[in-house]
Amino acid sequence: MTKANILRRTCWVAVLATVFLSACAVKAPAPEPAAQTVPAKPVHPACQPAAAGDQLAGNWLSKHRQKGVVGELRTLFTLQADGSMAYTEQVKRPNKPSQGLNESGCWVRKGNDLQIHTQESNGVITEPGDPIYENHYNIVTLTARNLVLRDQSGTTYRLTRMSPGYRLPF
Template sequence: MTKANILRRSCWVAVLATVFLSACAVKAPAPEPAAQTAAAKPVHPACQPAAQGEQLAGNWLSKHRQKGVVGELRTLFTLQADGSMAYTEQVKRPNKPSQGLNESGCWVRKGNNLQINTQESNGVVTEPGDPIYENHYNIVSLTARNLVLRDQGGKVYRLTRMSPGYRLPF
């Protein structure tokens, strides 16, 4: 083999190696701008404060049994004067740890109706405007110590006012 052939072969090997290596190279994705990242997260409107002296503001607890559910259901509505809310529902079973649902968001009273908009459910931000996270209750009765609500399905909640800062036990 002549020096010219060896040189030609070496050039072709170098060209093929360059083509092969450039085809294997993976281009790192460009980082997303902060504006695009923030826009991808759902944005909920701010909560509107309740009317001055609103009787619904406070912690309201319901304990009841439901057909088909083993154990006691505990529901705690925490309605803050600033319009924010927390909703906790817990199933308390004998000799088993409690299981539950924790939601937060906003609430508003419109006449005899209580509207609750969930913005976060079990730590996950909800989609704004999704009707599954909008709950409406008719206020059947309200006193300083007791509240009776009826949801759109006809389920009645009999709630008792609890002290500020009350939380459901584990």
């Protein structure tokens, strides 16, 4: 073998050894990313239980039509005795899937005033104290089966008591 062949072979062996060793080399662990500051989720106060035997506790359904809206509006107030609430509103249109709003939070009755405080809207935690998520309704009529509410804009809701566990159909 000539010196040139030996040199060529030695170079190839060196290259292959370098590739092999670099593939086997242990990589140092990557440095951990700096701790990122995650904004704190808003904290809402706990719901206050309703007065024992309050007739407002229950499921209340309203079905009505509104000028300028194609289809029927369905509104379900679910007022629990523990002070929690769920508010669901759907637009039911012919030959189209329902569209809606799902909110949860707390409710409180102060005389003839029903106050709804939304804490979560369509799965997103709301900002405490934001007035858009605080609604007041005047209790016009309340019987065992019927409830009439009037909101601050003057809209009247005529609601019927539904069975416990009632949910709006899709």
